[in-house]
Amino acid sequence: SQELEQSPQSLIVQEGKNLTINCTSSKTLYGLYWYKQKYGEGLIFLMMLQKGGEEKSHEKITAKLDEKKQQSSLHITASQPSHAGIYLCGADSHNTDKLIFGTGTRLQVFP
Amino acid sequence: DGGITQSPKYLFRKEGQNVTLSCEQNLNHDAMYWYRQDPGQGLRLIYYSQIVNDFQKGDIAEGYSVSREKKESFPLTVTSAQKNPTAFYLCASSPLTPRDEQYFGPGTRLTVT
Numbered sequence: 603s604q605e606l607e608q609s610p611q612s613l614i615v616q617e618g619k620n621l622t623i624n625c626t627s628s629k630t631l632y633g634l635y636w637y638k639q640k641y642g643e644g645l646i647f648l649m650m651l652q653k654g655g656e657e658k659s660h661e662k663i664t665a666k667l668d669e670k671k672q673q674s675s676l677h678i679t680a681s682q683p684s685h686a687g688i689y690l691c692g693a694d695s696h697n698t699d700k701l702i703f704g705t706g707t708r709l710q711v712f713p
Numbered sequence: 714d715g716g717i718t719q720s721p722k723y724l725f726r727k728e729g730q731n732v733t734l735s736c737e738q739n740l741n742h743d744a745m746y747w748y749r750q751d752p753g754q755g756l757r758l759i760y761y762s763q764i765v766n767d768f769q770k771g772d773i774a775e776g777y778s779v780s781r782e783k784k785e786s787f788p789l790t791v792t793s794a795q796k797n798p799t800a801f802y803l804c805a806s807s808p809l810t811p812r813d814e815q816y817f818g819p820g821t822r823l824t825v826t
Contacts, residue, residue, distance in 0.1 A: 606755070635814055644717075644803060644817035645756075690755060692815075700771070701815060703748075703755035 606693055608704035615681050615711055623676045623707045625691035633694040634674045635701065636665050640687050648676075648689075681711045715740045717818035719804050724823045726798075734789045734821045736804035745787035746805040746815065749773060756803060762787055763809060791823065798825045 607626045615621050625634065633652050637645040649658045651667035651674060658665050662679045678685055688708050692701040717738045726732045738745065744763045748756040758771030762781040776795025781787055787806075791798045801822050805815040 637817075642801070642820070642822065644719075644819045645805075645815075647814045647816070650814050692756075700746075700758060700761060702758075705753065705755040 606691055606702055606704035608689075608691060608707050610707060611705065612708045613710070615709070617682060617711055617713050618680055621678050621681055621709070623689050623709075625674045625676070625693075625704050627672045627693055629672070631667070631671045631674075631693045634665075634667050634671075635692040635694075636674070636676050637690045637692060638687050639690060639706070645690065678709075681709075683711050683713065685709060686711045717804060717806055717816055719802075719818035719821050721821060722819065724821055726823070726825050728825055729793045730825075731790055731792050732798075732823065732825075734791065734802055734804075734823070736787045736789065736818060737785055738787075738804075738806040738816075738818075739785060740806055740808075740816060741784070742806035742816070743784070743809045744807045745781065746807075747771075747777070747779065747787070747789045748803045748805065750801040750803060750820075759789065759802075791825075798823060 605628045609624045635650050636648040639645045649665045654669040654671045656667045664677045667674045688706045690706045691704045720735045746761040747759040750756050757773050759777050760779040762768035768779050768781050778790045803820045804818040807815040
């Protein structure tokens with residue numbers, strides 16, 4: 603079965619710093635989704651990537667999917683306290699309607 | 714406003730009791746999902762449904778049951794057979810066509826003592 607591994611598990615950065623979170627799949631991805639979660643709340647959709655080499659940006663967050671479609675990165679530029687939370691990647695490996703999720707990366711941003 | 718609602722936000726039950734978690738969506742989505750989230754772990758799929766009156770087991774269905782009598786509603790029952798029911802439960806929905814992201818509800822935190 604497919605697994606998603608996220609790294610790092612936890613990240614603490616100073617406000618204004620850039621950071622990158624990675625999501626690696628054991629199998630080729632048909633779709634890769636990035637979500638953000640505040641503790642004790644639901645998931646908020648950030649971006650979806652489907653094509654190899656695809657890159658999308660929203661405000662200060664950029665997500666990329668590699669050409670082989672097995673690894674994705676989420677990059678935050680000039681981090682702010684509002685970026686704090688848990689970032690989860692979800693993937694659809696067999697073009698089904700089921701997603702599997704990584705274990706998440708907990709981001710803390712201090713002033 | 715369109716969205717997914719889950720109620721209640723917090724739920725407390727005694728061991729041995731069944732409990733039903735509510736999930737309603739007004740997004741006209743065909744598919745609905747139930748996930749469980751434990752500390753330090755990602756989301757694990759319990760059950761999902763792509764059409765009314767039909768549903769499939771996910772990866773951790775044992776001790777849970779669902780129904781899908783209406784398109785907008787997908788309640789989850791945590792039975793006494795579930796060994797470790799204390800967790801954060803998330804409901805989601807998505808359209809089947811075109812492929813799109815899953816929309817999540819705010820979650821229900823269930824504590825069983």
